[in-house]
Amino acid sequence: MLRITLAQLNYTVGDIDGNVQRMCAAAHQARQEQADMVVFSELSLCGYYPSDLLDEPAFMQRVQDGLEALRRASADYPELHWVVGAPTRAEGPGKPLHNSLLVLHGGTLRLQYDKQLLPTYNIFDERRHFEPGPDVAKVLRIGQMQVGFLICEDGWNDSGADYATNPFRRIADAAPDLVVSINASPSHLGKREQRHQVFSAAASRHALALLYVNQVGGQDQIVFDGASFAVEPEHGVVLEAPRFQESVTTLAFDMGRFSSVSGRALPAVPAQGLATMEFYRQQIVLGLRDYARRCGFTRAVVGSSGGIDSALTLALAAQALGADNVVGVTMPSGFSSAGSVDDSVALCENLGIRLHQHPIGELVDGYAEGFARSFGQPLEGLPLENLQARIRGTILMEYSNAFGHLLLTTGNKSEVSVGYCTLYGDTNGGLGLLGDLYKTEVFALSRHINATAGRELIPQAIIAKPPSAELAPDQKDEDSLPPYAVLDEILKLLIEGTHLSGLEYASARQFVDTLVQQPDGPALVDKVQRMIHRSEYKRRQAPPILRVRPRAFGTGRQMPIAAYYP
Incomplete structure (x- = not known):
């Protein structure tokens, strides 16, 4: 034995x-x-x-x-x-x-056994530093057992589809009693x-x-x-x-x-692991906890808009770091609804998080007056919208610098995919918790957190309200984007494709195939594809995000910024 x-x-x-x-x-x-x-x-x-x-x-x-x-x-x-x-x-x-x-x-x-198969796909780049080991099996007698050894990728090619070498077959030829894979x-x-x-x-x-x-x-x-x-x-x-x-x-x-x-039998192992939303929750909580600890942070700050993204980010941060170590900052402007502040207050009370208010109306007016005076035309439209986001981002970085909190950015994968975000504004931060969650998944995870807690940690008013950046009068996300239920299925196919699980890929494929049969469908898919390509420069400058899906933005996706995309 x-x-x-x-x-x-x-x-x-x-x-x-x-x-x-x-x-x-x-x-x-x-x-x-x-x-x-x-x-x-x-x-x-x-x-x-x-x-x-x-x-x-x-x-x-x-x-x-x-x-x-x-x-x-x-x-x-x-x-x-x-x-x-x-x-x-x-x-x-x-x-x-x-x-x-x-x-x-x-x-x-x-x-000593040296890894033979060195992955260079997705997030991996081992061939950059390592030389493959020889195509030989290594077996060692320990007690009465012959033990063979593999390293990670060496065990993933038994089908022979990805590499010419099959270390698993080689170790099998040595007929050990047990294979140990690290x-x-x-x-x-x-x-x-x-x-x-x-x-x-x-x-x-x-x-x-x-x-x-x-x-x-x-x-x-x-x-x-x-x-x-x-x-x-x-x-x-x-x-x-x-x-x-x-x-x-x-x-x-x-x-x-x-x-x-x-000598007792081992307990049965279930075929299926955690439910999807619980998996997301645990992965993000551990990812944030270790990121903060390894980078020397014990506390975090989040801009609280009263919307679903910042609400979920605050809830996850409180679980990872403790409510006493998380701070929210609400920064209303002249375009903010009353609910943006009221809902932020209710959220932070539910979570036990301290909330600061820092209105930005006077700052926006000052910038607008200076712009008009210097450049001879009023500041309006998109530049005025982005200004508000950048003022908020600056205030949050001020808080981070002054009090030593890690600033968490709140963008989700749907928005980041198509560039529905402002560089040096809502993209400011040291880490993004939601950057690999589609918007529909943000809502689902928020509901899951409430269900798990047995009460409304995230107020239903936040979950129910139509998503809005609140940077212009009566603004809604769907003024600029397709409904998220539509956008997310298109994005899954265009960004992740066959990296998706079989069921998720089949569902996204069927959805898009049905969509392109409609009169405006092909144009919509093409528009989304162009938005993805045009936003690469924003993603390259955005903070890192926690990866939860098979293909995330970051080191696992390498696309040129300056390129021709038909």
Whole structure:
């Protein structure tokens, strides 16, 4: 029998000493539970993904120092094998580094396996820094078991569709008793089920038991959900670690079967994970909490317009950071409705958040008078609308600078997609919580938060009111945009396309196909497509957003700004 500890930890990129401490604490627990092996995730030593820190000699020296610290620590636990992820030096031509899995035991390096498949799609760019490892299987005898090893992407190509090399088939040829895969697999809608499907199919095809260890926590725009799991070839996924939290779990493996260390059967793993809105909530809350913590913020500020986007942002921020650490600022102008202030007051009272009022009417008038005096014409129309947004953005940045709060921007994916936002105005901020949620999803998540709380955290008046920027008299979003129920389906198809799940893609495809059969349908789709293209320069300058869907704006979408789009 083999006892294995899955160490699903929340690493910080670049915090080598802190990551080593977390790993040593997990190893100490593993020893107490009489484990033979403790498994950490991909690039656990330095955190995933260090990007061009890998090019800095001082950083790589700290990595070497960290590896030495882990080697010394492993000597203190001579009965325990440590499976660690770290960048290592590569020999010969090509990139200078490997993305490696190292097995430490009793103060020595017993095995090194270098990742073969280096993804360069979506948010990944590993080939920028790493050289692929050789096409060989690495197997190590631990106790009475032969254990084979893979790193993340190496296990995703068993169908042979994406790469010429198939490391899973190579490890299967070595016929280990167990395959251990270390991973840094970012979370998005449907990703958990996708992992289960891919690795269960590979395990079944090759009659191999498999242990999949993932990291957890937010890092810049992406969030790792943990959800490490074990697979038996006949039964599929038989164990799953918690999602969105650290977990150190020891289990037993014997005769091709996983069980608890006491020998009891493991609880059944549901095929479906969290409901969509609860998934969004947990992913965004963890993403904000870790982003703020890693960037040195304990408090956040949000411009409260009385609309649905700022209301949801405030509600999520309160859950992530605590209501006492979140501040709202309402900034009415001459075009603001009475409800914009009244609804903000009700919202912040419900959430327990402090709300400040900073009217901007006099500032707008001063700018307008100066503009007319200097340029000989009145300030009106779009320039006047954008001025109000920029004044509000400036006030919020003043507050951030003065009191040390992280400014959260409130734009949603529907608006950001088509440029329905103002540069240096409502796009100001350090992080966007809703930038990967379509407007229809913003409403759905708001209703979900109320339902989960069992009361109106977000007032129904805010949820029910027609969306409006309130930058002109009687302005409504639908004056400039198609209804969001229509716009969002077009955007899903144009932006995410086949990256969507099968059901969501089929639904969006059918909707747009029906739309283009209508007289104005083709022109509407073309208009939306042009708006997306023309707004690339705004998205490039916007703050980072938390990724929750398969294809988000940010590093995962690389489009030129200055280009011809027919």
